[in-house]
Amino acid sequence: MPIMRSPAWTEDELLLAGALVVKNGWRELRTGNPEVLELSELLRSLPLHPSEALELPGFRSPDSVSRKTTDFATNHHLYTGKPTRCGKPTLLMIEAFTSREADMLQAAQALEDSIGSGELHLIPSQPGEVDDTGTSAIEGRLLVRRALARERDPKLRMQKIKQMRRRGRALQCEVCDFDFGRAYGPLGEGYIEVHHVTPLHVSGVRETKLDDLACLCANCHRMCHRNRPGESWRTPAALRELMRASSGQAALLPRSREFGPAEQ
Numbered sequence: 001m002p003i004m005r006s007p008a009w010t011e012d013e014l015l016l017a018g019a020l021v022v023k024n025g026w027r028e029l030r031t032g033n034p035e036v037l038e039l040s041e042l043l044r045s046l047p048l049h050p051s052e053a054l055e056l057p058g059f060r061s062p063d064s065v066s067r068k069t070t071d072f073a074t075n076h077h078l079y080t081g082k083p084t085r086c087g088k089p090t091l092l093m094i095e096a097f098t099s100r101e102a103d104m105l106q107a108a109q110a111l112e113d114s115i116g117s118g119e120l121h122l123i124p125s126q127p128g129e130v131d132d133t134g135t136s137a138i139e140g141r142l143l144v145r146r147a148l149a150r151e152r153d154p155k156l157r158m159q160k161i162k163q164m165r166r167r168g169r170a171l172q173c174e175v176c177d178f179d180f181g182r183a184y185g186p187l188g189e190g191y192i193e194v195h196h197v198t199p200l201h202v203s204g205v206r207e208t209k210l211d212d213l214a215c216l217c218a219n220c221h222r223m224c225h226r227n228r229p230g231e232s233w234r235t236p237a238a239l240r241e242l243m244r245a246s247s248g249q250a251a252l253l254p255r256s257r258e259f260g261p262a263e264q
């Protein structure tokens, strides 16, 4: 039987370990600390890794959790001693906790709450929760999984589309105004994708409301969800800003570069 290597820490796990260190004033926590023991047990219960991982010596053991808190503490910019060596995902998580402490603590709390409620163990993994490089949003795979499962709920989708119609609004992309019916005729009529707008750190265990959902075209939807290391998903409003900024730049390009050789 091939020997499995201990799986790398995912963003979810780093989020929980990071929150522990932040609440401890950016100081490491020792192996015997009750909070370390508790986190070790919690991490070993998450539906993230193949069950064989549990057989591996040291898999998310109190020792390994304590070592991770040392990585967080010693790689923080205020630490004056020698930093331990850690991977890029840990450094990105430190950066996220440093620049957006309240959001990240809230995300860790949302994750803990959904683990506690048993909800996360019931949601099957979703296509697109990590990209092909293994990256998820900085808030981690499990909150992403929950958001994706919610917005793919066909009942909720239907209700959202009905709500738009009731309000007399055209079924078009809230970011770029793309209208499937206008572009594709009868084939596109009534088609729109539904996106969960509430940022991952805010969406708790509460029920999804129709106003938590936005209607987007397939392109804008993909761009809201595109995973980039160390980043959160973009909200439709943020995506609109990005589009505005980049089309502003495009206007500055010389025509010859934008459209090929200039016409004579």
Ligand SMILES: [Zn+2]
Binding pocket: 173, 174, 175, 176, 177, 178, 216, 217, 218, 219, 220, 221
């Ligand atoms: Zn769009």
Ligand SMILES: [Zn+2]
Binding pocket: 151, 194, 195, 196, 221, 224, 225
């Ligand atoms: Zn979405």
